[in-house]
Amino acid sequence: MVRNRKLYEAIIQFLIRVCGYSAVLFVAAIFIFLLQAGLPALVEIAPSSLLGLRWYPITTQYGLLPLLYGSFIITFGAAIFSIPFGIATAVFIAEVAPRWMREVLKPFVEILAGLPSVVLGFLGYLVLAPLIRTTLNLPTGLTALTGSILLAAMALPTIVSVAEDALDAVPKSYRDGALALGATKWQTIWRVTLPAARSGVLTAVMLGVGRAIGETMAVMMVTGNAAQIRWDGLFYPARTMTATIAAEMGEVASGDVHYRVLFLIAIILFLITFIVNLIASSMLIRAKKRAERMLS
Amino acid sequence: MRVSRTVTQRIAFALLTAIMALTVLAILAIITYIFWNGLPAISLEFLSAMPSNGMREGGIWPAIVGTVILTIGTAVIAVPIGLLAAIYLSEYASDSPFTRTIRIAIVNLSGIPSVVYGLFGLALFVLFLGFGSSILASCLTLAIMTLPVIISTAEEALRSVPQSFRVVSISMGGTRWQTIWRIVLPQALPGILTGVILGLERAAGETAPILFTGAAFFLPQLPQSIFDETMALPYHLFVISTQVPGMPVQLQYGTALVLLIFVLAMNLIATFIRSYFRRKRQW
Numbered sequence: 260m261v262r263n264r265k266l267y268e269a270i271i272q273f274l275i276r277v278c279g280y281s282a283v284l285f286v287a288a289i290f291i292f293l294l295q296a297g298l299p300a301l302v303e304i305a306p307s308s309l310l311g312l313r314w315y316p317i318t319t320q321y322g323l324l325p326l327l328y329g330s331f332i333i334t335f336g337a338a339i340f341s342i343p344f345g346i347a348t349a350v351f352i353a354e355v356a357p358r359w360m361r362e363v364l365k366p367f368v369e370i371l372a373g374l375p376s377v378v379l380g381f382l383g384y385l386v387l388a389p390l391i392r393t394t395l396n397l398p399t400g401l402t403a404l405t406g407s408i409l410l411a412a413m414a415l416p417t418i419v420s421v422a423e424d425a426l427d428a429v430p431k432s433y434r435d436g437a438l439a440l441g442a443t444k445w446q447t448i449w450r451v452t453l454p455a456a457r458s459g460v461l462t463a464v465m466l467g468v469g470r471a472i473g474e475t476m477a478v479m480m481v482t483g484n485a486a487q488i489r490w491d492g493l494f495y496p497a498r499t500m501t502a503t504i505a506a507e508m509g510e511v512a513s514g515d516v517h518y519r520v521l522f523l524i525a526i527i528l529f530l531i532t533f534i535v536n537l538i539a540s541s542m543l544i545r546a547k548k549r550a551e552r553m554l555s
Numbered sequence: 556m557r558v559s560r561t562v563t564q565r566i567a568f569a570l571l572t573a574i575m576a577l578t579v580l581a582i583l584a585i586i587t588y589i590f591w592n593g594l595p596a597i598s599l600e601f602l603s604a605m606p607s608n609g610m611r612e613g614g615i616w617p618a619i620v621g622t623v624i625l626t627i628g629t630a631v632i633a634v635p636i637g638l639l640a641a642i643y644l645s646e647y648a649s650d651s652p653f654t655r656t657i658r659i660a661i662v663n664l665s666g667i668p669s670v671v672y673g674l675f676g677l678a679l680f681v682l683f684l685g686f687g688s689s690i691l692a693s694c695l696t697l698a699i700m701t702l703p704v705i706i707s708t709a710e711e712a713l714r715s716v717p718q719s720f721r722v723v724s725i726s727m728g729g730t731r732w733q734t735i736w737r738i739v740l741p742q743a744l745p746g747i748l749t750g751v752i753l754g755l756e757r758a759a760g761e762t763a764p765i766l767f768t769g770a771a772f773f774l775p776q777l778p779q780s781i782f783d784e785t786m787a788l789p790y791h792l793f794v795i796s797t798q799v800p801g802m803p804v805q806l807q808y809g810t811a812l813v814l815l816i817f818v819l820a821m822n823l824i825a826t827f828i829r830s831y832f833r834r835k836r837q838w
Contacts, residue, residue, distance in 0.1 A: 271732050275639045278637075279639070280657065282640065282657055282661045282702065283657055285699050285702070286664055289699075292678040296674075347571050352575075370819070370822055373753070373756050374585070375762070377793050378789075380793070381792055381796045443560050445564035446563075449567070470666070473667070473670070480793070504671075505670050505763055528670075529668075532671075533663050533666070540663075
């Protein structure tokens with residue numbers, strides 16, 4: 260009886276340990292499978308083609324630059340909209356709103372995080388794109404800008420919740436000190452609370468923008484998907500790396516050159532988000548350590 | 556001329572309030588707009604009939620069933636693994652470099668783009684393991700994607716259980732696992748449940764991970780086994796709003812509304828559980 264229980268415990272603890280390690284295992288597995296399917300593309304396609312300015316898989320032109328540019332400009336646009344909105348919303352919730360309002364607003368903003376990206380893409384396609392075409396007088400409403408606005412909406416809840424946590428973690432004595440010296444509430448927020456929480460706020464921005472780079476469906480539906488590089492690209496159709504994978508993977512045979520390039524793009528995406536998240540999480544850990552030091 | 560600081564404060568707060576109001580209004584507008592345009596399409600037939608005439612008529616029954624199956628399947632795979640991983644992190648792991656590696660892996664897992672998960676699922680489950688484009692492959696892909704959400708929220712819930720609970724249980728002669736199973740887990744259950752539902756909510760609305768792993772454009776019948784493909788609400792909405800010419804707009808809004816209600820309901824349940832048990836909690 261006692262032996263049975265011991266055995267049972269040992270099995271459970273073994274399972275717990277294995278599952279505990281699973282996250283590392285999955286990240287490694289994802290990276291290995293992407294590498295295995297994507298790396299051969301570097302050998303099979305001439306570097307001059309990969310670094311070219313044209314993405315025409317039909318004529319075996321696999322220039323990745325326009326796709327990188329598309330992802331970059333749409334993410335850039337999303338950052339412009341979502342950073343001020345996200346930080347302002349977080350400041351409002353953490354510092355200005357009364358307690359009851361905070362309890363309502365936090366879950367409300369979280370709704371945005373739960374909205375499926377196809378639903379936002381669908382609305383963007385039917386409502387936002389025509390609006391942008393007529394107000395800006397453009398030939399088409401399916402532009403990088405349209406994608407940026409949708410992505411900003413999707414990045415917002417991440418920015419708000421992480422930044423709000425960071426503001427919340429600033430010790431109350433900081434605010435009390437500033438107020439006691441005669442600062443107004445706003446001066447306290449602007450000169451004391453926000454600077455004290457800056458690494459957390461920066462992390463929030465990175466995580467939000469990192470999410471935006473990887474968004475797929477909404478972007479594919481509203482950005483027109485034309486691979487091109489131009490200085491005023493925000494107002495014209497663009498093609499992101501994610502949309503390229505989603506749109507073309509269905510049509511290629513596995514093991515094909517085209518198939519391998521799509522995996523190569525996935526490797527690039529994986530590395531970008533990996534680095535962004537690595538920096539963001541190490542910043543969070545450091546901020547936490549510093550907060551502990553300040554409080555002790 | 557210097558602007559008085561009370562005026563600056565008034566301007567700043569007005570700006571903050573305006574931005575907050577704009578955010579709230581935008582969210583409300585999105586939801587009302589879909590309800591307003593989608594409600595007329597909702598009928599018993601729309602919810603329970605197969606699509607017909609190239610999906611331009613009939614209902615979305617197989618897509619609803621598909622999304623329910625995918626969500627349940629994802630939960631069956633992700634919840635046990637995620638829960639055990641959270642138990643490991645909160646009850647067993649010490650603060651070693653290896654534990655830190657696990658944490659970094661979890662953060663990175665949550666940041667990987669959904670379409671990259673789709674490719675991984677295609678390479679590992681569909682091709683390498685030979686599951687084919689199937690419900691099984693889709694659920695496995697979605698489960699790995701959901702895992703970081705479940706692990707981090709469950710760990711937080713487990714950690715919030717006071718240490719004294721564990722100490723008392725161990726001192727009464729309980730083993731480590733008995734303490735976790737009978738004392739810590741029940742106390743942390745509401746928090747865990749909230750995290751699980753929020754994770755599944757994301758899985759239910761995702762399109763990119765199932766795009767190449769098991770989502771079907773159109774199926775004349777419901778899937779018969781876990782090795783069949785299935786239709787799903789998010790992919791169906793994508794298909795009928797961009798791939799089918801001459802699609803009645805009302806059916807598109809109707810599909811968007813059903814999907815929206817599906818995820819909003821999960822969101823509401825999660826929020827409710829969280830606030831209800833937070834108020835009831837005695838420690």
